Amino acid sequence: AQSVTQLGSHVSVSEGALVLLRCNYSSSVPPYLFWYVQYPNQGLQLLLKYTSAATLVKGINGFEAEFKKSETSFHLTKPSAHMSDAAEYFCAVSPKTGANNLFFGTGTRLTVIP
Amino acid sequence: EAGVVQSPRYKIIEKKQPVAFWCNPISGHNTLYWYLQNLGQGPELLIRYENEEAVDDSQLPKDRFSAERLKGVDSTLKIQPAELGDSAVYLCASSLGPWAGGETQYFGPGTRLLVL
Numbered sequence: 095a096q097s098v099t100q101l102g103s104h105v106s107v108s109e110g111a112l113v114l115l116r117c118n119y120s121s122s123v124p125p126y127l128f129w130y131v132q133y134p135n136q137g138l139q140l141l142l143k144y145t146s147a148a149t150l151v152k153g154i155n156g157f158e159a160e161f162k163k164s165e166t167s168f169h170l171t172k173p174s175a176h177m178s179d180a181a182e183y184f185c186a187v188s189p190k191t192g193a194n195n196l197f198f199g200t201g202t203r204l205t206v207i208p
Numbered sequence: 209e210a211g212v213v214q215s216p217r218y219k220i221i222e223k224k225q226p227v228a229f230w231c232n233p234i235s236g237h238n239t240l241y242w243y244l245q246n247l248g249q250g251p252e253l254l255i256r257y258e259n260e261e262a263v264d265d266s267q268l269p270k271d272r273f274s275a276e277r278l279k280g281v282d283s284t285l286k287i288q289p290a291e292l293g294d295s296a297v298y299l300c301a302s303s304l305g306p307w308a309g310g311e312t313q314y315f316g317p318g319t320r321l322l323v324l
Contacts, residue, residue, distance in 0.1 A: 103248075126310040137212070137299060137315035138251070145310040184250050193264060194239065194303060194311045198250030 096121055096187050100199035108207045113157075113172040115202045117185030120166065125187040127168040128196065129159055132182040141183075144168060146190075155179070180206045210234070212316035214300050220322045226288035229319045233281070233302030240277060241313060242285050243299040251299055257283060287321075295323045 101116040119125060126145050130138040142153025149161040155178075159170045168185060185199040213232040221227050233240050239258050243251035254273070256264040259280035268275065272291070277283040287294055297320050301313040 098250075128312075130315075135317070135320075137214075137317045138301075139315070140312055143310070143312065186250070188310060190310075193256065194313070195253055195256065195264065196241075196251075196313060198252070200248070201250050 096125060096189055096197040098185050098187050098197060098199035100183075100185050100202050102202055103200065104203045104205065106205040106207060107175045109177055110174050113170070113175045113179065113204065115170040115183050115185075115204065117159075117168045117170065117199060118166050119168065119185075119187050121187065121189070123190055124161075124163055124166075125189050127159075127161060128186040128188070129153065129157070129168075129170050130184045130186060130198075132184065132201075134181075138184065141170070175204075175206045177206050177208060180204055212300055212302055212314055214298075214316035214319055216319055217317060218320050218322075220324065221290055222324050223292055224289040226286065227290050227321065228287075229285045229298050229300075229321075231283045231285070231300030231316060233283070233300070234314055236304070237302035237314070238280070238305050239303045239311075240283050241301040241303075242275060242283070243301065245297040245299055245318070247296070254285070290321075290323045292323050295321055297321070 097120040099118045128143045129141040144161045152158045186196045242254040245251045257277045275285045297318040299318045300316045303311045303313045
């Protein structure tokens with residue numbers, strides 16, 4: 095069964111500081127991995143995804159994530175936080191075989207302090 | 209390119225009343241998903257359509273929930289009768305095709321339901 099754990103339901107950083115949002119997956123076979131962002135009262139927008147190519151994935155808005163098989167992790171980072179980054183971030187997995195279903199973590203709310 | 213469209217954006221009803229949500233996926237997308245998002249949680253799949261066929265409805269509470277995707281384009285999700293615990297955001301998403309994972313799902317803005 096696919097599952098995702100996001101450590102820290104709330105993360106606060108100062109504007110300009112490093113953003114690090116953690117995601118660990120539980121799967122016998124490394125799945126496809128995604129990060130989505132959700133702004134208030136909006137749907138989810140894809141930030142980036144890992145599909146077995148390069149382990150360091152660059153996404154939109156300056157975000158990137160690194161797939162580490164040995165740690166079963168796919169942490170999301172951004173070197174310098176901007177006020178507009180304040181949102182809810184969801185890590186999700188999709189199995190490499192079978193249906194294209196997404197299994198989401200519980201989300202991390204990012205607050206950026208001016 | 210237009211994104212996934214959902215309506216209504218907000219709905220307030222009394223318990224035991226019926227309610228319906230509508231979704232128009234991105235043009236050309238064969239696969240359509242309905243997700244339930246409870247407050248403070250990630251989305252959970254309710255049903256997945258490939259064209260007009262519901263290929264995964266294992267998480268859909270069939271005693272009160274129903275869905276349809278006539279002609280393989282628009283879809284409607286219905287609850288009858290609604291219960292207090294159905295208050296949540298209902299998200300629709302679409303993707304190009306039914307092939308194996310890794311396919312990007314594009315989400316609509318959701319319908320926020322409040323049952324009183």
